[in-house]
Amino acid sequence: HILEQGQANGKEVAPKEILAITFTRKAAGEMKERVRSKMNEKIATTNSEFWKKQLGELERAQITTIHGLCSRLLKENPVELGIDPAFNLAEEFEGAEFLQECLNDFVRHGLRVQNADLFTLTNAYGFQRTIDQLGSLVGSLEEIIAFGDLTKSYQENFANEPAAKARLCWMIEALTNNPDFKDSKSVVKLKENLSEVTEGILKEPSDFSAYNLYVSKISKPRNVNGEPLYEIKNLQAYLLKLDVDRASVPLVQAWQKVLQDFANYYHARKEQDDFLTFDDLEELALKLLKENEQVRHKYQEKFRYIMVDEFQDTNDRQKQIIYLLCGDDADKLYGRKLFVVGDPKQSIYRFRGADVSVFAEVRRAIAELGGENISLSKNFRSKESIVNACNHVFKTLLGEDRTKDIYFEEVEIGDVSKQVGGELPEMLEIPYDKSTTGIKREMEAAKIAEHIKSLHTESKVPYGEMAILLSAMTECEKVTEALGNYGVPFIVIDGKGFYERQEVLDFLNLLTVLQNRRRSLELAGVLRSPYFGLNDELITKLFLQVNEEQSCLWEVLMNLDASSLNEEQGCLVTHAQLSLKELSDCADLLALPELLQKIKQVLNLEAILYLQDNGVAKFANVKKLIGLGWEYCSTKQGTLASWLEHVADLRKAQARE
Numbered sequence: 001h002i003l004e005q006g007q008a009n010g011k012e013v014a015p016k017e018i019l020a021i022t023f024t025r026k027a028a029g030e031m032k033e034r035v036r037s038k039m040n041e042k043i044a045t046t047n048s049e050f051w052k053k054q055l056g057e058l059e060r061a062q063i064t065t066i067h068g069l070c071s072r073l074l075k076e077n078p079v080e081l082g083i084d085p086a087f088n089l090a091e092e093f094e095g096a097e098f099l100q101e102c103l104n105d106f107v108r109h110g111l112r113v114q115n116a117d118l119f120t121l122t123n124a125y126g127f128q129r130t131i132d133q134l135g136s137l138v139g140s141l142e143e144i145i146a147f148g149d150l151t152k153s154y155q156e157n158f159a160n161e162p163a164a165k166a167r168l169c170w171m172i173e174a175l176t177n178n179p180d181f182k183d184s185k186s187v188v189k190l191k192e193n194l195s196e197v198t199e200g201i202l203k204e205p206s207d208f209s210a211y212n213l214y215v216s217k218i219s220k221p222r223n224v225n226g227e228p229l230y231e232i233k234n235l236q237a238y239l240l241k242l243d244v245d246r247a248s249v250p251l252v253q254a255w256q257k258v259l260q261d262f263a264n265y266y267h268a269r270k271e272q273d274d275f276l277t278f279d280d281l282e283e284l285a286l287k288l289l290k291e292n293e294q295v296r297h298k299y300q301e302k303f304r305y306i307m308v309d310e311f312q313d314t315n316d317r318q319k320q321i322i323y324l325l326c327g328d329d330a331d332k333l334y335g336r337k338l339f340v341v342g343d344p345k346q347s348i349y350r351f352r353g354a355d356v357s358v359f360a361e362v363r364r365a366i367a368e369l370g371g372e373n374i375s376l377s378k379n380f381r382s383k384e385s386i387v388n389a390c391n392h393v394f395k396t397l398l399g400e401d402r403t404k405d406i407y408f409e410e411v412e413i414g415d416v417s418k419q420v421g422g423e424l425p426e427m428l429e430i431p432y433d434k435s436t437t438g439i440k441r442e443m444e445a446a447k448i449a450e451h452i453k454s455l456h457t458e459s460k461v462p463y464g465e466m467a468i469l470l471s472a473m474t475e476c477e478k479v480t481e482a483l484g485n486y487g488v489p490f491i492v493i494d495g496k497g498f499y500e501r502q503e504v505l506d507f508l509n510l511l512t513v514l515q516n517r518r519r520s521l522e523l524a525g526v527l528r529s530p531y532f533g534l535n536d537e538l539i540t541k542l543f544l545q546v547n548e549e550q551s552c553l554w555e556v557l558m559n560l561d562a563s564s565l566n567e568e569q570g571c572l573v574t575h576a577q578l579s580l581k582e583l584s585d586c587a588d589l590l591a592l593p594e595l596l597q598k599i600k601q602v603l604n605l606e607a608i609l610y611l612q613d614n615g616v617a618k619f620a621n622v623k624k625l626i627g628l629g630w631e632y633c634s635t636k637q638g639t640l641a642s643w644l645e646h647v648a649d650l651r652k653a654q655a656r657e
């Protein structure tokens with residue numbers, strides 16, 4: 001649209017003058033391909049030299065992510081920031097791994113050199129909790145350090161302590177003379193022991209034993225103003241909190257010093273390794289644009305139009321970067337070059353630091369500069385009844401106060417929504433009671449399979465035109481089993497991530513056992529895998545023999561007399577015993593790459609996996625895993641144990657996504 005308008009107005013715009021930012025690399029790639037497709041359509045219909053020229057320049061267009069932009073700014077201006085342009089940009093899980101390594105090294109080194117502040121913290125929280133709490137504060141290090149003296153508010157409260165004590169003593173004495181409480185036996189008792197109570201309060205630190213004995217039991221008589229009693233109790237609670245705060249001050253002081261020391265250490269380690277996280281990219285890009293006017297103006301002139309997608313998932317730092325590409329103020333929008341797209345109701349990345357209020361702020365800033373707020377309010381996908389129901393529900397839930405960051409905007413029904421036809425949703429009811437609660441998922445799966453079979457046989461719906469969407473892939477096995485029972489052909493598409501595929505898990509289980517023979521559950525998985533093929537009945541019997549004398553499944557397996565079993569299982573057990581013993585001995589001696597090669601040879605992996613259903617893909621996945629192990633060892637000089645920890649982190653990251 002911008003290119004076309006520029007041509008029509010005689011103010012031609014080049015693709016390289018448009019900066020388009022979206023949330024993921026995949027989305028950026030798809031955006032560029034859609035633009036390319038549109039240009040090819042223009043060329044096909046008009047044979048225009050203008051569009052041929054634009055297509056030729058498309059590769060120079062800045063269609064990227066916010067971190068892709070920041071990375072480019074840093075690589076094009078390394079001297080201004082004093083960084084190596086060949087810096088290592090860490091993926092999210094690598095950043096977390098590097099941070100954990102730094103945390104462990106920092107705390108261990110601090111304790112070795114007897115750092116008094118770290119000793120204070122580890123004595124209070126323990127070693128691991130100190131590391132965990134320090135890690136949880138890393139994202140706020142800058143703000144905490146910039147705050148200054150963290151004990152300032154404590155000291156201010158301590159300064160008010162004498163006045164609070166005096167006020168409490170006066171209030172207690174006034175209570176003994178309050179005619180509303182003259183009939184209270186507790187107040188009479190208090191009056192007799194008033195000096196003991198007040199003397200205890202005025203001690204350093206306060207002694208509330210007499211207070212608890214004579215004051216805390218006083219209750220408000222009926223139809224009497226209870227404010228004096230409430231104030232007394234609030235003052236005592238305030239003084240008790242000061243005692244807690246007083247005990248906390250040494251910890252707060254220790255935290256302040258440790259956080260500053262760790263910030264310096266973490267920064268030095270990242271500089272030493274030329275290691276940058278996504279947060280570092282943003283901070284350095286913002287610093288570059290803030291502090292270097294020449295660089296800032298260069299990019300302001302370069303980008304005539306700036307377009308940002310998914311703006312509801314940006315943060316304040318990213319907003320400042322965009323503002324500085326539009327004008328010279330990080331906190332105020334200038335110019336008329338910014339176009340953003342977003343829906344605050346779809347903000348889902350707050351756990352990564354996204355701030356939905358930023359979208360509302362920028363939306364108002366664009367409007368103040370005369371920009372237009374275009375509401376894409378038409379729904380072309382849903383039936384009228386669904387749209388109406390959503391409007392009714394969300395109007396109440398969100399409200400219509402447009403001064404808030406998120407508010408209700410009515411959805412209109414697009415033309416496609418008004419079309420009559422198409423299948424209406426059906427609800428399948430599966431009745432179950434207490435006796436069938438344990439198998440309700442299996443019952444649901446069977447009902448779905450039966451319904452699909454019926455649609456195919458009675459309504460002639462092709463199997464290929466039906467799909468099953470699951471809320472979680474944990475239910476996939478039950479559904480596929482039910483489909484098989486009903487003779488319904490199926491394929492599972494992207495059911496599991498790479499590290500959750502069974503052939504990959506089998507190999508990881510084997511490596512885990514070789515690294516630690518006492519991992520009985522993983523060994524059970526290896527024994528029932530295609531590598532050895534022991535049946536569940538035998539594995540269960542082996543588990544039942546785990547006792548004080550044979551404390552893990554490995555010992556039971558190695559001490560098992562294979563001749564006591566039937567011929568088939570006996571042969572499989574003998575094969576498992578010999579293979580695992582050989583590989584275990586190798587694991588103690590060989591480096592990771594050599595061990596991986598040895599496993600392939602001993603187990604004859606290629607032949608075993610090729611014999612399985614979809615064997616080519618399974619072997620390719622295991623081969624890929626082995627390649628990743630080789631790569632990790634060559635780049636990180638890692639061991640089997642460290643690689644397994646690395647893979648565990650990768651699996652966690654995959655699960656979060």
